[in-house]
Amino acid sequence: MTTDTTTASDCAAPRRGRPRSEAAEQAIFAAVEELMAGGTSLPELTIEGIAAAAGVGKATIYRRWPNKEALLVDMVSRMEEPLPSTTGSVRGDLVAMIEYMRLRGLAKRSRWVLKAALGQMHSSPELHAAYRERVIKPRRQAARELVRRGIEEGELRSDLDEDLVGDLLVGPILARSVLWDDSDLEDPALAVKMVDALLQGLGGPAARG
Amino acid sequence: MTTDTTTASDCAAPRRGRPRSEAAEQAIFAAVEELMAGGTSLPELTIEGIAAAAGVGKATIYRRWPNKEALLVDMVSRMEEPLPSTTGSVRGDLVAMIEYMRLRGLAKRSRWVLKAALGQMHSSPELHAAYRERVIKPRRQAARELVRRGIEEGELRSDLDEDLVGDLLVGPILARSVLWDDSDLEDPALAVKMVDALLQGLGGPAARG
Amino acid sequence: MTTDTTTASDCAAPRRGRPRSEAAEQAIFAAVEELMAGGTSLPELTIEGIAAAAGVGKATIYRRWPNKEALLVDMVSRMEEPLPSTTGSVRGDLVAMIEYMRLRGLAKRSRWVLKAALGQMHSSPELHAAYRERVIKPRRQAARELVRRGIEEGELRSDLDEDLVGDLLVGPILARSVLWDDSDLEDPALAVKMVDALLQGLGGPAARG
Amino acid sequence: MTTDTTTASDCAAPRRGRPRSEAAEQAIFAAVEELMAGGTSLPELTIEGIAAAAGVGKATIYRRWPNKEALLVDMVSRMEEPLPSTTGSVRGDLVAMIEYMRLRGLAKRSRWVLKAALGQMHSSPELHAAYRERVIKPRRQAARELVRRGIEEGELRSDLDEDLVGDLLVGPILARSVLWDDSDLEDPALAVKMVDALLQGLGGPAARG
DNA sequence: GCATAAACGAGACGGTACGTCAGGTCTTTAA
DNA sequence: TTAAAGACCTGACGTACCGTCTCGTTTATGC
Incomplete structure (x- = not known):
């Protein structure tokens, strides 16, 4: 999508001429x-x-960059920081991941880029693919990794599809950050509430009985 | 945003001049x-x-319509059909709602309109607002209504924020239909799996114990 | 060019329906x-x-009227008043005619119509013809009439083409009123000066000798 | 009104960017x-x-060019060729000048441009001014120059306003070429007839006596 | 050190679509 | 039937950007 000249600085060819500024x-x-x-x-x-x-x-x-969208996707992927997934328990890591997404959704600086790229990505298939490849896929991957670890350690049910569990965890926060209003992200305890509600289940006494 | 001619058909004024075709x-x-x-x-x-x-x-x-986006939003809101929320149990209604959204996301005819409007809606605040007002808000409203009924009937936990519960239910299917690939919607049992997983909770033996 | 309905008010047919306002x-x-x-x-x-x-x-x-130009030509031709050709001598009539054109060129009310019609008349041949037929031709005709009378009475040379003499008399004032600035028309004695100069000739002693 | 690129080719500034084609x-x-x-x-x-x-x-x-009219005026002024005013006698020069205008009025190539610009020039004051400045004024100036020379050399009367004499000479041919029909220009001897008639005067025996 | 080669800013190029405006026609209801 | 109102299709307007292409200049390298 972008040129390799910046990343592939160790290229063997001498690259004559004035270098890019x-x-x-x-x-x-x-x-x-x-x-x-x-x-x-x-x-x-x-x-x-x-x-x-x-x-x-x-x-x-x-x-x-070949067009405006590629430039934006490039900017987004440069802004992606590694998930701070270093905590102890799986529940803690899940909370951390969702909290990270909440903060990114709130952050003034990255929000418009996120929305922009998400919004425009449907315009062309190749851009869509690029965005999914470089931004969405890593996140889902991280979520799935976490889910797998949670299953192994017994913190998550093992009888469910990993992808489904991952989406159940990640979907709500994504919807709130991208599709809906920013006001839905302001609660600092949101991540904890979400994870706990999901882990314990939404069923009431009637369902549980 | 859109014309009043359709909604304000009962206008008292005689509307002189050639009527719109x-x-x-x-x-x-x-x-x-x-x-x-x-x-x-x-x-x-x-x-x-x-x-x-x-x-x-x-x-x-x-x-x-003042621009292309308004036309699309108008098309989307005209395509909105009333939720078939007529089933007996709350769980059944939830499944029906999510199944409805899954099918809409799969439907060739409405999918592009949905994505289009969602994608472009971030361009201008007023369009964003219009879309939320006419498409998203009704859906969330319906979900919240369902959640409230579920709480009253004891099928859903009463100690959680209604909005949060609603988003936990609706978020994943929305993310799958709008943000991600269409292949994630193909499982016909998806709605049942989602609702049941959410109701029972994702927690494994370690968390449950 | 224009409709006859207004002038032909004495039409025999009853002209059913609402009459034109x-x-x-x-x-x-x-x-x-x-x-x-x-x-x-x-x-x-x-x-x-x-x-x-x-x-x-x-x-x-x-x-x-079929179009804007026809409307303008119609307005022009309605504004045409009969030349006040009632004076005694031919020289006096010539002065009167040119003075009449000078005043028309100066008149705020008719000037723009004159220029407008003249300017736009080159757009379509039929309009051009209509304008010439209804406005220009009568003027030239009147001028030619006057010239003929002048020749008969001996006040004008008889060895020249009548049309040429007419144009020599009418051309300068037309050019000043239509093509050039309005300031060139302000001299109240212009008509007299023009006619006398033309009658006596522009030649100096060298040519006359 | 027009670009400076053609006339200001000797401009000192480097004119950055791709030059106009x-x-x-x-x-x-x-x-x-x-x-x-x-x-x-x-x-x-x-x-x-x-x-x-x-x-x-x-x-x-x-x-x-800012609009269609400016383009036409520019084309007209580029088509203007220097008057062939090189003859000996003032009468000869006058004939040459009027013959030149007659031929320009007849020329298929320039006639429509001339009429077009003349016709449309009344639309906007600035265009009108531009046309007068670049096309009409030089012609009148040349005519006035010729008249002054004629007066000095005794070939033209000295007791008349120079501008008036100029317009008496130029007006008729202008009117014929611009306002009237093209058929009025076909006589090859027209220029000679005009100039001689004007120099000798139109007055007949009655006026002359 | 001096040519070579590429990148630089600027801006013109042929295009496409924009949103507006007016042309001239047609279809309403009212008089 | 005509009037006013105003919607209809058409097509030009003048503007804004698109992505490409010269320009003349600058800046690195490599012979």
Whole structure:
């Protein structure tokens, strides 16, 4: 999706000519953030505007990403930080993971990028795939890993499909952060409540009896 | 956002001048469906193209909706059918609701509209609000209603926030239908599995003990 | 070019149905004059605007004239007043004719119509012809008549083509009123100067000797 | 009104960015001529059509001229060739000047442009001014110059306003070429007849006696 | 050290779609 | 039947961006 020149710096070929300017790249990222922070909606965010705001030629952007969406996905995947999954118990890790997603959904800086990429990703199949490959899949993978560990350690039921359990855990927080209002994320105890409710089940006395 | 002509059909004023053509409206809807069915991606779906496919002037579209997104949201909300919430037990109703959403997510005809509106809705706040008001809110409302009934009848725990319970039930299926792949919806027993897992809880012997 | 209904009011047929509103016609004329007086340039003068300003439906205009230009030509030809050709000497009549054209060129009310029609008349051949037939031809005809009389009475040379003499007399004042600035028409003695200069000839001593 | 690129070719500033394509400019001019030659009337001559015929984007036209009229005025002023005022006697020069205007009025290639610009120039004051400044004023200036020379050399009367004399000479041919029919220009001896008639005067025996 | 080669800013290029406006026609209800 | 109102289809308007392509300049390397 993006060019390999930056990551593949250890390439054997000598790459003659003037190297790509790192400063330009940073200026582009900064311009996008600044524009979005300044109330620019996503369709209003044009390559032309980014180039102008960054003091950069349009070709300098197109040399790095084939289109606006690729640039955004690239920005998103760069913002992904490793899950802080280092806690002891599986329940604690689940809470940590959901809390992490809650905070990301709340964070002003990353929220628009998240929503943007999610929103626009349906436009083209390849972008959709790229986003799922680089952002969603790792998260689901981490969730599944956690679920597997929980099953092994007996903290989670073993008679259920791992993927299903993973989605039951991750789905609600994703829906709240992406599809609905931001106000639904403000409760600091949300992660704990969610995990506990899910672990214990929603059934009342009638169902439990 | 949308025209009042359909809802305000009981208006007292005589509405002078030539009335809006119902045929044109249907032609527009049909053209959108046809184009999307024909592999047109969402940004490729232009007002100009819709007008041409419908054999209609652009102004006839702009007279009804201010932009493409409003047209899509309108289409979505017209496709909304009342939930078949007529079953006996609360668990049965929950299954029915989730099954309904699963089928809607699978249905070729409505899926792209759903995704489209969801995807593009982040572009402008007013559209976002409109979509939430006319599509999401009713669904959440229905879910909450069901949850309340479940609590009253003892089928659901009474010590939890109703909204939270509603989201725990609705979130996973929404995430699967909107954010992820369509292949995750193919299991016909999915709704039953989800509801039962949620009601009984995900906790294993360690947590339960 | 225009409809005959107004002039042919003595038509034998009973003309069933609601008769055409004379008030509407006057309102249209008034609206055009008002708009033009209000600084509306000619391409800005739209049928739609006229109808709105006159409080009249567009169809009411189209029922009378096929297009904007026809309406203007009709207005021009209605404004044409008979030449005051009642004076004694031919020289006096020539001066009167040119003075009449000078005043028409200066008159705020008729100037824009004159220029408008002249300007737009090149757009379509039939309009061009209509304008020439109803406005230009009568003037040239009157001028030629005058020239013929002048030749008969010995006040004008008889060895020249009548049309040429007519144009030599009428051309300069027409050019000044239509093609050039309005400031060139302000001299009240212009008509006398022109006619006398033309009658006596522009040649100086060298040519005359 | 027009771009400076052609006239200000000696500009000191480096003119950054890709330079404007001379080929595109020529293609535009050619397209206009071709369209007009092909029977397109002036209001039918759209920017859209010109761009299509020239194989050029609309923006390429709008980058150079603010509207259709400016483009036409520019074309007219580029077609202006220097008057062939090199003859010996003042009378000869006058004949040459009027003959030149007669031929321009007859010339198929320039006639429509002339009429077009003259016709449309009344639409907007700035265009009117531009046309007068770049086309009409030079012609009148040349005529006045000639008149002054004629007065000095005694070939023209010295007791008349120079401007008036100029208009008496130029007005008739202008009226014939612009306002009236083309058939009035066909006589090859027209210029000589006009000048001689004007120099000798139109007055007959009665006036002369 | 000096050519080579690529990236740089700027901005013009051919296009496409935008949302608006007006043209001229047609279909309502009211007079 | 005409009037007003206003919706209809058509098509041009002038603008904004798209993604590509020159320009002249700058900046690294490699001969």
